[in-house]
Amino acid sequence: EPLTARAVVDLDVPGPQISRHLYGHFAEHLGRCIYGGFYVGEDSPIPNEGGIRSDVVEALRRIDIPNLRWPGGCFADEYHWRDGIGPKADRPRMVNTNWGDVEENNHFGTHEFMALCELLGADAYVNGNVGSGTVQEMSEWVEYLTRAGDSPMARLRRENGRDEPWKVPFWGIGNEAWGCGGNMTAEHYANEARRYATFCRDHGGNTLYRIAAGASDDDVKWTRTLMESLNCLGCQREPTNIFQAISFHYYTVAGTWAEKGSATAFTTEEYYATMGKAQDVERVLSAHATVMDAYDPGKKVGLVLDEWGTWWDVEPGTNPGFLYQQNTMRDALVASVHFDVFHRHADRLVMANIAQTVNVLQAMLLTDEATGELVLTPTYHVFEMNRGHHDATSLSVHVVERPETRTEAGRPLDVLSASASTRDDTALISLSNLDAEHPLEVVLDLRGRAVTAHTGRVLTGAQLQAHNSASNPDAVAPTELTAIETDDRGLRVTLPPHSFATVSLTLG
Numbered sequence: 324e325p326l327t328a329r330a331v332v333d334l335d336v337p338g339p340q341i342s343r344h345l346y347g348h349f350a351e352h353l354g355r356c357i358y359g360g361f362y363v364g365e366d367s368p369i370p371n372e373g374g375i376r377s378d379v380v381e382a383l384r385r386i387d388i389p390n391l392r393w394p395g396g397c398f399a400d401e402y403h404w405r406d407g408i409g410p411k412a413d414r415p416r417m418v419n420t421n422w423g424d425v426e427e428n429n430h431f432g433t434h435e436f437m438a439l440c441e442l443l444g445a446d447a448y449v450n451g452n453v454g455s456g457t458v459q460e461m462s463e464w465v466e467y468l469t470r471a472g473d474s475p476m477a478r479l480r481r482e483n484g485r486d487e488p489w490k491v492p493f494w495g496i497g498n499e500a501w502g503c504g505g506n507m508t509a510e511h512y513a514n515e516a517r518r519y520a521t522f523c524r525d526h527g528g529n530t531l532y533r534i535a536a537g538a539s540d541d542d543v544k545w546t547r548t549l550m551e552s553l554n555c556l557g558c559q560r561e562p563t564n565i566f567q568a569i570s571f572h573y574y575t576v577a578g579t580w581a582e583k584g585s586a587t588a589f590t591t592e593e594y595y596a597t598m599g600k601a602q603d604v605e606r607v608l609s610a611h612a613t614v615m616d617a618y619d620p621g622k623k624v625g626l627v628l629d630e631w632g633t634w635w636d637v638e639p640g641t642n643p644g645f646l647y648q649q650n651t652m653r654d655a656l657v658a659s660v661h662f663d664v665f666h667r668h669a670d671r672l673v674m675a676n677i678a679q680t681v682n683v684l685q686a687m688l689l690t691d692e693a694t695g696e697l698v699l700t701p702t703y704h705v706f707e708m709n710r711g712h713h714d715a716t717s718l719s720v721h722v723v724e725r726p727e728t729r730t731e732a733g734r735p736l737d738v739l740s741a742s743a744s745t746r747d748d749t750a751l752i753s754l755s756n757l758d759a760e761h762p763l764e765v766v767l768d769l770r771g772r773a774v775t776a777h778t779g780r781v782l783t784g785a786q787l788q789a790h791n792s793a794s795n796p797d798a799v800a801p802t803e804l805t806a807i808e809t810d811d812r813g814l815r816v817t818l819p820p821h822s823f824a825t826v827s828l829t830l831g
């Protein structure tokens with residue numbers, strides 16, 4: 324017996340714009356994300372441009388990645404940018420103390436990162452070092468990257484082969500300052516953020532969007548302290564413009580931090596616990612947004628979720644410090660649930676970055692440097708299927724008949740997750756059926772505009788644990804959704820168990 328649901332979509336009631344930056348990415352010097360993932364070096368037999376893997380770039384161009392955050396994460400607060408410029412053979416080495424205690428040769432530095440962004444067509448989000456750096460170091464990095472004309476840092480950049488400055492729209496003021504970024508109190512960090520942000524200048528035509536390092540999970544006191552620090556200067560009602568956004572991090576950890584569970588060997592009950600944890604991002608996001616509303620009703624300060632995604636135990640036999648994990652249909656549904664939440668909060672949430680793009684945590688791509696193989700994960704396909712939401716106008720989806728599943732532990736779980744957007748004379752509706760075993764029939768009550776054509780796509784796997792590998796790369800891949808019928812009210816769509824679907828409409 325299928326479960327049933329009914330959802331109303333007012334096609335003629337526009338909501339806020341869904342920034343394409345909600346589909347942002349994150350690449351840290353961690354495990355095989357940069358080295359062996361994005362960057363294989365110029366001498367690699369794997370086709371590359373300046374050492375950057377060409378098939379990785381091509382795959383990511385197909386999902387239109389809007390921005391890339393780099394170099395960390397925790398790594399950002401021990402990274403010294405001057406070590407990563409100039410001839411590679413002369414670059415000093417360091418120890419990556421956060422991730423595997425391995426040696427970092429600094430061969431991937433500022434020029435390589437900006438070349439990667441240019442190849443991807445993505446905006447750069449550079450995360451500066453507050454924890455072990457200096458104000459001068461950060462200020463000079465901004466100058467090196469973005470200043471035209473004649474100046475000490477612009478001259479140094481030219482000596483290293485780049486004449487024109489780059490555009491760097493997004494700038495992070497440290498990372499997780501409450502932990503690996505320096506173990507600071509919120510009050511101390513708020514002062515540091517204001518001090519560092521002051522000296523991150525807008526040079527020429529480059530305008531920085533400065534992002535203060537934010538809370539872990541639902542630590543709203545951290546957000547409140549940062550908001551107070553923006554408002555208290557002269558106690559004006561409008562926040563000052565010293566930094567423009569505040570971040571927070573939210574990971575889907577279904578077990579405990581000590582025992583996070585396997586990425587591929589899990590029970591149905593563990594699957595449901597994961598879905599509950601993924602849906603909880605809405606409560607956490609709303610808690611931060613509510614605090615911000617109290618200080619900034621005009622929503623001038625942005626909220627940025629610059630790390631999110633699943634975090635499982637590493638794959639057996641891999642370095643525990645490298646955070647390499649497989650990615651199943653369960654991960655795909657974690658992603659689709661997050662995007663529905665992001666779309667609903669597009670008035671305050673201006674950017675989100677999944678952790679991390681290649682070979683680390685909830686990755687889009689898994690690569691093997693020895694064989695040259697590249698695997699697209701189920702999560703990759705959710706990004707691809709949702710591309711139509713980038714910069715589109717959100718539409719509310721009112722779920723008026725909401726089916727629940729009771730887990731073995733007796734916890735209720737909403738099994739339909741949905742969101743929608745419109746652009747010109749089209750609309751895109753995203754639907755997830757989170758029930759592990761039952762199909763879900765959804766009546767889409769489409770109001771306000773005529774629908775002249777529809778198509779559908781669906782992503783599912785034979786089991787919840789289905790995943791892609793080099794020997795079975797399309798175990799989870801999108802196919803056409805044929806189970807769509809028209810009825811008086813709109814459309815009747817049947818979703819397979821544990822599936823994600825998109826329905827594209829042409830509007831009259």
Ligand code: AHR
Pocket residue numbers: 351395396397398498499630678679684
């Ligand atoms: O994404 C992995 C790590 O998780 C990041 O370096 C850090 O910011 C967070 O704790």
